[in-house]
Amino acid sequence: MTIAPIDKPSAMSLGRSRLSHTTVFWLVFCVVLVVLIAAPLVLTEFWRRFLTEVLIWGLLAMSSDLLIGYTGMISFGHSAFFGLGMYGAAGALITTHPPNLWLAILYGLAGAAGAALFVAFFSTRLRDIYFAITTLIFSQIFYVIIFTWTPVTGGENGLIFTRPHLSIPFLYDARFTSTTMHWFVLAVVTASYLMLRRITQSPFGMVLQSIRENEPRTRAIGYPVERYKIVAVMLSGLFAGLAGVLYAIQNQFAAPDFVYFITSGDTVIYNVMGGIGTLVGPILGAGFFHLLRELLARFLGDQFPYLIPLGVIFIVMIIFLPQGLLGFARRWLNR
Amino acid sequence: MSAAAATIAPLVTVDAVHTYYGKSHILHGVSIDIGPGEVVGLLGRNGVGKSTTLKTIMGLVQPSEGTVRLNGEAITGLPPHKLARRGIGYVPEDRRIFRFLTVMENLRTGLDRSGVDDAKRQMLLDKVFQFFPVLAERRTQPGGTLSGGEQQMLAIARAMMLEPKIVLLDEPTEGLMPRMVSQIRNIIEVLHKEGVAILLVEQNVPLTLEASQRVYIMEKGSVRHQCAASEIDIHHPIVKQYLGV
Amino acid sequence: MGTIVQFFQAIPIDLLIIQTVNGIVTGMILALVASGLTLIFGIMDVVNFAHGELFMLGAYLGFVVFAATGSFWVALIAAALIVALLGAALQIVTLRPLIGRDPLNTILATFGISLVLQNYALWQFGPVVRKIPAPIEAQFTLFYLQYPWYRLLIALISAAIIGGFWLFLKHGKFGVWIRATAQDRVMAQAMGIPVPWVYTGVFAIGAAMAAASGVLFAPMAGVSHTMGLDWVLKAFIVVVVGGMGNLVGSVAAAIFISLLEAYATIFVDPSQAVIVSFVVLILTLLFRPTGLFVPTPK
16 A cells, blocks of 8 residues: 555545545444443343453454554564563552552553563564564563563463452542443553554554555655664554553453463464454454354364364465455555 | 568567556557567667566566467466476576576576486587587586676576577676677577577667667567668667667 | 683583583484474575474374384384475465465464464374384483483484485485575576476475474474474574574574573573573574674675
């Protein structure tokens, strides 16, 4: 997708369609939002939690999309950002009494930012394939550290902690119910989506996309490509860490398994299935993946290796449908 | 723009071919043909699509419209390695010999194919070493250590190993000293005597007019003029129009 | 200075030699795995995330064939051949359509393959660790240890396979084809070399090397469906440190890293010794990103 100048003859029609484009977008957005807000009121407990979890994975996938879809960098390191967000939150929830929601978020983001900085420093000097491999290896470095540093991280067994109250200072303080949990996650994910959307449509985001299209040319024009990449990795890492925090709060445990590179792999799958470069696509991809998994488990039994058909679908999609489910809407969504 | 009267069926025909590189429309309905054993020159300024025409014939680039035929049979869409085996030899711009393979190994890439027994191998090698004694001398050296002119010779020799019916030569004299240019001229002559057809893309107009029987002149992706090489010389107005600086 | 000398003098020399031997043995297996990986990358520009799974499948197939025939060597050869064919089939079906596309796609595709293969193995064989007995049970005395001859044999066989392949590349028709294709895919085609099949062949060879490593390694630690994961990670580190596409570099890097890790286990727990390879990687990326053993960055 090149950033082409608008030529005169179509400016008139573009003016009109641009108006309706934005309206359509916000209309759809509101409808979807309303559906998601109403959902927990009609769903069973299981599906409520399911939906909440899909949203969390969706956030993780969105953060990854910033790198894959907009900057053109495949990262297998998101499990590190996610995991550190999770453990950071765990740290806050275990060490402070009473456990504070916002502190958990703060610690989680800080942890993820640290990981992101580390990864960014090394990895942005390398081109695509090397970047992918080194992010993979870095996420494994974090895995090993977390797995073996038992006194601090609980090692193999991870950490268990209590959920904090949903506390908005001076306004509200109560335990989370699965419904309010869902709404809180929805709020965070929606806010994140809007922020990411703003970022990708800003001049900064345009530069990222130009890096994806043609890095040498972008550098030749004079942009400090490395710095843009570092910021992209940091942003991506922060939102991934946020997803980790949400997961920790939702499930009340932190485990090293999530830092294993498989989580990064899953994230990339959500991205590809949903459509890279669309921001919402990956959320859909996450939903599609988990729904399929759930259905396969229900119809074919728990023992069925659901990842085999899912893996095959994934491969088939790469070959025949590389744009993913929403890829066709990419142009449209990015206006 | 009718094709030159050819009572013998042409060896290679390019028929109204359109080729794109991404969104750039490079060839706009190019039609040329080369008869068996004929030396045909393709002239034009830089960027008019001469190299692209060669690449289209060689299957390195797929046309979006039009057909390429070899001996009457459509070959558009066939992969390059099949075309090489059917007798199309390609000597690209900047030679592109295998720099880390020895001279001998470079030649082997064309020799190691079915239908070449030991006797024929020896015969082909002898022939090529006879034309290019310097290659015989350097046969165990890596291709990258050869000089520009020697690399050009290797590129042509390598294509000859395929026993091609037609050789596509893309700017063989570019960057070569005058002494080497006349050597290239001799090679073209020798190949012609052997009955090998040649499609010669060149910026060197006098050489092309001298070596070819017919020439096509291209501009902006299509053929603008064709005639026998003897009909024009470098002072001809057509040459000034399409090839003048 | 004096404390450093004292430090090293405190390590018993027999422990040092034992660890050196261990390091070389693991290093050779790692070299064989990494060779396949760097070959596939160097020639096809494909990052084969499924390499660890091919290693794992090789081990499982070896187990199955061994159970049927009772011969370790038949198992080794059969596993390598079957996985080679499987690799060729996978390449034709999933990777050929992706030739010419963004390399990102092949990374994702091989990742998908690794998922499918891993779960297939889990499904077929379950989580139970299988065992293949070593073909040679004899041991010799290395200081205070009874050291299995088999381990030395593995190192020798791995070296032989790598060496044999190196010769194959340097001489022989297919070796020339492979090297020509690696240098200039377009001109290789223009010379009549069937490049798509060269790619398939190279992938098959890489897969066979991974499978052979799996079978060779199996008697040492057993066969499980996760064994590929640890090896593939180390193999990637080795490939990056050794210089991607550099066969000799990978071998050297594999032995280097394995030796360092073996020495590290003198001081720390094995699960932490793995950090050594990470450190080497980081240092390489910082100072010599094209590869530790590559003479000059080009």
